[in-house]
Amino acid sequence: MxxxxxxxxxxxxxxxxxxxxxxxxxxxxxxxxxxxxxxxxxxxxxxxxxxxxxxxxxxxxxxxxxxxxxxxxxxxxxxxxxxxxxxxxxMQIIFQDPYSSIDPRKTVAEIIADFMFIHKTYKTKKEIWNKTAELMDTVGLAQRLANAYPHELDGGRRQRIGVARALSLNxxxxxxxxxxxxxxxxxxxxxxxxxxxxxxxxxxxxxxxxxxxxxxxxxxxxxxxxxxxxxxxxxxxxxxxxxxxxxxxxxxxxxxxxxxxxxxxxxxxxxxxxxxxxxxxxxxxxxxxxxxxxxxxxxxxxxxxxxxxxxxxxxxxxxxxxxxxxx
CATH class of the missing domain: 3.40.50.300 (P-loop containing nucleotide triphosphate hydrolases)
Structure with missing residues (x-):
């Protein structure tokens, strides 16, 4: 070093x-x-x-x-x-419990896109949703799960949501x-x-x-x-x-x-x-x-x-x- x-x-x-x-x-x-x-x-x-x-x-x-x-x-x-x-x-964090750290009332796509809307990282909503789809592919979440809710997923998929959300702001x-x-x-x-x-x-x-x-x-x-x-x-x-x-x-x-x-x-x-x-x-x-x-x-x-x-x-x-x- x-x-x-x-x-x-x-x-x-x-x-x-x-x-x-x-x-x-x-x-x-x-x-x-x-x-x-x-x-x-x-x-x-x-x-x-x-x-x-x-x-x-x-x-x-x-x-x-x-x-x-x-x-x-x-x-x-x-x-x-x-x-x-x-x-x-x-600076971001991936939490220990993937279920308690995400909003159960939001879909997978909404959770991942949340930070990008808050920080206005893209000019249009379309760009944000396109980036969300890209992040889902990156962490291994199938696009068919975009409108699913956290309670419908297993622990591994929930943690992948947390990883994608942490990556959303680069x-x-x-x-x-x-x-x-x-x-x-x-x-x-x-x-x-x-x-x-x-x-x-x-x-x-x-x-x-x-x-x-x-x-x-x-x-x-x-x-x-x-x-x-x-x-x-x-x-x-x-x-x-x-x-x-x-x-x-x-x-x-x-x-x-x-x-x-x-x-x-x-x-x-x-x-x-x-x-x-x-x-x-x-x-x-x-x-x-x-x-x-x-x-x-x-x-x-x-x-x-x-x-x-x-x-x-x-x-x-x-x-x-x-x-x-x-x-």
Whole structure:
């Protein structure tokens, strides 16, 4: 990766806290990432780690508590509603649940055309409907379904509607928020292959949010692992899978099922211990209570994200003396 090129998406110390009865819930806590044009960064972690919140904060669907978000080198964090509306043409999202994210009272064609009418991307209605038909072909929706309603379709077709709608404004960046987790396995493969084909065809940049490590390995160029709002490891996909460094990442990878009868006696390391509360967290590693390698410093200080080389970063005191901090 050429460090001199300006990334399409960049976050700097991005934070999102939610007020709850007991204090502040640290959903996203000090995340700094770069996503270069035409690349896919996968965001993985268990439920509640802040993956989806990170994607929504980048798009400003929810307002960050602090930090900065840059699009093509320009900060968008201070944009007003009018300017952010213009930015929506460049930044879109595909939601996890294809049914709840689309209007059940509109037909397939109306849903796909909706954004184009709102943003007036074409001069005439005919041009919009022609583009809608083209998008249906692009995502594999038969033209006979143009006047169908969402409840008449299966999950795979509904998700294709969501993909077509996201593409309708010709965006450069799309957050894919667990777009296949609600689908059957065979349909998951179809949607994943569709997303990869579209990325190549339209030169798209993705943030792919998922809890499925097998899926993220298939589609991503780089992966960040999140735990309770923090990025604890970041590396190119092959490097992360072949050389995981954080104890949590190692446990996640060890839990991936292997379709090989010879692996049935493989020892699986189970993560034990109490889950740290993300509400007003105390200083220290948030994985410490579940880690087999914990020592005193882990409970007193937040481990910095350090560079282990080969664009591999890890937030763990086991590696504190091996390299410099992430710059």
């Amino acid at each position: 050429n460090e001199n090129t300006v990334p399409l998406i960049e976050t700097r110390n991005l934070k999102k806290y939610f007020k709850v009865k007991k204090g502040l819930l640290h959903a996203v806590d000090d995340i700094t990432i770069k996503i270069h044009r035409g690349k896919t960064i996968g965001v993985v972690g268990e439920s509640g780690c802040g993956k989806s919140t990170l994607g929504r904060a980048i798009l400003r669907l929810i307002e960050p508590t602090s930090g900065d978000v840059l699009f093509d080198g320009k900060s968008i964090i201070s944009y007003n509603k009018s300017k952010m509306r213009e930015m929506r043409r460049n 965006p450069q960046f799309i957050v894919c928020d667990e777009p296949v987790s609600a689908l059957d396995v065979s349909i998951q493969a179809q949607i994943l292959n569709l997303l990869m084909d579209l990325q190549e065809q339209y030169k798209l940049t993705y943030m792919f949010v998922t809890h499925n490590l097998s899926v993220v390995k298939h589609i991503s160029d780089e992966i960040i692992v999140m735990y309770l709002g923090q990025c604890i490891e970041q590396a190119p996909v092959d490097e992360l899978f072949s050389n995981p460094q954080h104890p949590y990442t190692k446990a996640l990878l060890a839990a991936i099922p292997e379709p090989d009868i010879s692996s049935r006696n493989k020892r699986v390391e189970i993560i034990k211990g109490e889950l740290t509360s993300p509400v007003n967290p105390s200083p220290g590693c948030r994985f410490a209570k579940r880690c087999n390698y914990v020592f005193e410093q882990c409970t007193r200080e937040d481990p910095p994200l350090i560079n282990l080389g080969e664009e591999h970063y890890c937030a763990c005191f086991l590696h504190k003396n091996e390299s410099s901090r992430l710059g």
